Amino acid sequence: MTMMMQAAAAEILVPAASSAAWMSRLGHIDLAEEVPVALVYNGVSHAVMMATPRELEDFALGFSLSEGILEDSTELLDIEQRATCRGISVEMTVTHERFAALMARRRNLVGRTGCGLCGVDSLDQVFRPLSPVGTGEVIAPSAIAHAVANLPALQDLHLRVHAVHAAAWATSQGDVVLVREDVGRHNALDKLIGALAAGPADPGEGFAVITSRCSYEMVQKSVAAGIGVLVALSAPTQLAIEIAQDAGLTLVAWAKGARRTICTHPHRIAP
Numbered sequence: 001m002t003m004m005m006q007a008a009a010a011e012i013l014v015p016a017a018s019s020a021a022w023m024s025r026l027g028h029i030d031l032a033e034e035v036p037v038a039l040v041y042n043g044v045s046h047a048v049m050m051a052t053p054r055e056l057e058d059f060a061l062g063f064s065l066s067e068g069i070l071e072d073s074t075e076l077l078d079i080e081q082r083a084t085c086r087g088i089s090v091e092m093t094v095t096h097e098r099f100a101a102l103m104a105r106r107r108n109l110v111g112r113t114g115c116g117l118c119g120v121d122s123l124d125q126v127f128r129p130l131s132p133v134g135t136g137e138v139i140a141p142s143a144i145a146h147a148v149a150n151l152p153a154l155q156d157l158h159l160r161v162h163a164v165h166a167a168a169w170a171t172s173q174g175d176v177v178l179v180r181e182d183v184g185r186h187n188a189l190d191k192l193i194g195a196l197a198a199g200p201a202d203p204g205e206g207f208a209v210i211t212s213r214c215s216y217e218m219v220q221k222s223v224a225a226g227i228g229v230l231v232a233l234s235a236p237t238q239l240a241i242e243i244a245q246d247a248g249l250t251l252v253a254w255a256k257g258a259r260r261t262i263c264t265h266p267h268r269i270a271p
Contacts, residue, residue: 032161034183036087039063042099043091046106052157052164052182053088055191056081059182060090062194066221068128069102070094073197128220132248136204136228140270141260143174144231147209148255150176155211157181167192168209169201176209177201185212186221193225203227214253216240223247229268231255236263 147170180191207229214232
């Protein structure tokens with residue numbers, strides 16, 4: 001055994017008495033947990049994601065909506081979590097119509113791996129049809145700055161582990177009212193979308209803030225959820241900008257302090 005292997009073997013994860021189930025400790029260092037989460041629809045496992053095991057009902061609902069499995073939150077009839085020795089299973093009961101559509105979609109994906117994306121054999125299939133987002137409210141730059149400045153203090157998990165992404169929802173005045181965190185940036189956004197769908201907030205009245213870079217998937221998920229303004233603390237990809245432009249989403253990137261870059265549809269940002 002090499003010295004490196006010996007050192008790794010000596011690092012034993014000891015659960016902290018005061019920590020929640022989604023945290024462990026390595027000596028005096030808090031660590032975010034990352035576990036397999038199976039998303040099961042009407043008894044059929046559809047996807048397994050590595051995720052931080054908290055707010056998983058928000059995650060399952062948000063994933064279902066942002067990936068087009070469900071069209072509306074009312075189509076989710078029941079949801080239950082089951083912990084196993086290998087991970088967590090989130091078992092959902094959905095309407096017969098949505099389950100039939102999911103099964104048809106799964107049959108169409110069998111054996112298709114042509115361009116390197118699972119279940120995709122044509123470049124045209126990478127981009128799901130998206131309905132343009134609504135007009136939405138006009139957001140003041142000061143509201144964006146206010147939300148971005150206050151978000152770090154509300155990231156309770158990140159303050160402990162410094163290893164997770166966040167997605168937050170702010171009112172048009174910039175008050176952060178929802179925060180979801182996860183080791184995966186897509187997961188954090190799905191959790192936020194699920195929380196929005198389950199609560200009273202209107203995706204057209206306010207804006208979302210993500211602490212990560214903005215890839216095309218983040219834009220697609222936001223548009224699918226009806227979010228009109230997406231603010232990213234980091235950079236966007238070129239494809240993210242193109243999809244945001246086509247879908248009518250206002251994408252704001254490099255938002256730090258008083259600085260920001262409006263990439264698409266500036267009419268929703270006040271002068």
